[in-house]
Amino acid sequence: MAAPDASLVLLEAERLALQVGERWLCCEFSLRLAAGECLVLLGPNGAGKTTLLHTLAGLRAPTVGAVRLGGRPYAEWDSLAAARFRGLLAQQQPDHFSASVLQTALIGRHPHLGRWGWESAADVALARAALGELGLADFAERDILNLSGGERQRVSIATLLTQAPQLFLLDEPTNHLDLHYQIAVLDLFARLKGAGRGVVMVLHDINLAARFADHVILLDGKGGVLAGTSAEILQAEHLGRAFDHPIRRLDADGRTLFIPD
Amino acid sequence: MAGWRRAAFVLAALLVAAGLAFGWALSAGDLPIGFREVFAALFRGADGMAADVVRELRLPRAVAGFVCGGLLALAGALMQVLLRNPLADPYVLGISGGAAVGALLAILVGLAPWLVDASAFGGALAATLLVFGLAHGDGSWTQTRLLLTGVIVAAGCGAAVTLMLSLVTDTRLQSMLFWLMGDASGATRPWPALGVLFVGLVVVMPVARDLNVLARGEIAAQALGVRVQRLRYLLYILASLLTAAAVTLVGSVGFVGLIVPHLMRLAVGNDQRLLLPAATLAGGTLLTLADTAARTVVAPEQLPVGVLTALIGVPVFLFLLSRNPR
Helix, strand or coil: CCCCCCCCCCEEEEEEEEECCCCCEEEEEEEEEEEEEEEEEEECCCCCCHHHHHHHCCCCCCCCEEEECCEEEHHHHHHHHHHHEEEEEEECCCCCCCCEEEHHHHHHHHCCCCCCCCCCCCHHHHHHHHHHHHCCHHCCCEHHHHHCCCHHHHHHHHHHHHHCCEEEEEEEECCCCCCHHHHHHHHHHHHHHHCCCCCEEEEEHHHHHHHCCCEEEECCCCEEEEEHHHHHCCHHHHHHHCCCCCCEEEEEEEEECCCCC | HHHHHHHHHHHHHHHHHHHHHHHHHHCCCCCCCHHEEEHHHHHHCCCCCHHHHHHHHHHHHHHHHHHHHHHHHHHHHHHHHHHCCCCCCCCCCHHHHHHHHHHHHHHHCCCCCCHHHHHHHHHHHHHHHHHHHHCCCCCCCCCCCHHHHHHHHHHHHHHHHHHHHHHHHCCCHHHHHHHHCCCCCCCCCHHHHHHHHHHHHHHHHHHHCCCCCCHHCCHHHHHCCCCHHHHHHHHHHHHHHHHHHHHHHHHCCCCHHHHHHHHHHHHHHHCHHHHHHHHHHHHHHCCCCCHHHHHCCCCCCCCCCCHHHHHHHHHHHHHHHHHHHC
């Protein structure tokens, strides 16, 4: 795929507000993500990070405001064309039926194939390359039902790579992953970002957010939202208020670390 | 790997198996008829008693068995995707229960056979609408709610069936029991159901890959461009119609709808583009074989075909399961 125009705005949200039942998850705020940028959503449990991510993915309509993908509202997108532009890593991938790892990764080609199309050798090569990226090259014929949680998470990420969108929306991509793969996966998306893709991800680890984010949206779970650059938002005082726990900032070896007091 | 080439090969093999099953069904019976005579009766318009037996008696029955098996297997495969539950069968949402209530009511008041069929079909549709309406309720439509509603409606139908069985003591009891166990001998008009099966396949094959995606979870499917809600409505309506046609034609034949999709999944994998037509052919073949066996093994007595499908299906299934421990 040709490198997309770096100035391209992939995702915009304008005066967005979300309500679930009676509760407002966030008050009106706006965001704008250009190609080559990474946005991290942070916040305590139940603050609405996943709901916000699904709204940005066009899976649910915002209560107030508008979301535009590639400059156009979701309503104007054909659902398959949208799936070629943005991909979502969902938090839970229920697998009730057995399938090989390769077959599962090939699901990502769905929006690229015609109504009667079958996966071509090129699609299979793409899926195998994606599995290779996640250290799953030898797993292609394994049954997903026999994999561990972390291995399944890597299969899901490989499926997303096979989908090859411009914009990656990741719901806790480091879930179930060991330390090595947490960094490997985030490095992988940082490389994709460098190649002109966009990344929005929900993370729990503030330090990983500090390492990979360009922009941060911090939800406090009471409807408050702080949005801005990573340096603006990732401050002990903001974080401590949002997570309702005192947080201390340490600077060591040129790295910034946040630890709970 | 070329998936479609493998699919074509598997389907061709299953077609041959179906042809062989038909050959046996048309030639075996009280009056053994050679393959050559069967061929002459079907394609050369031969005269004589043997040809009449093949055309008037055995062909409709063999087609009825095949169509019913195909309908149930396809409906079962669709239900398993819809409910994302490998243990779902076409009857789990109360459709066969509704059909049974309709049919038994008609038998109870002594209606003509074709009205019994019509009543069964009406009962199946009524149960479908009832479950759909109750599960849909407030607009949310989780599969747990759908499943629970279906199970409850099926339980209610079961109670009504038991009540009706306990009310009659004369010969009607016999016809009720035979209807409940499934019986292809009275199925003289299988052609409308064959049409339903054909339409069902034509409708579902273009969305077969969407079903593969749906099996990976609803949110993932939506993000991959599948119109999930619309697809689920389509699945539900289609699986219900297929099941209603099957139980109207032959009755509540058990096991085919649960075991054949499983069997095929173990044998050919879980790609719906291959699984759906393969399950249809295999289900039809299995029921044709079972029905032929049911009328020949202890001739002139006839066994209920549902018993035979269980007797054939269960050991084969257990064998595949133990051979293929996934």
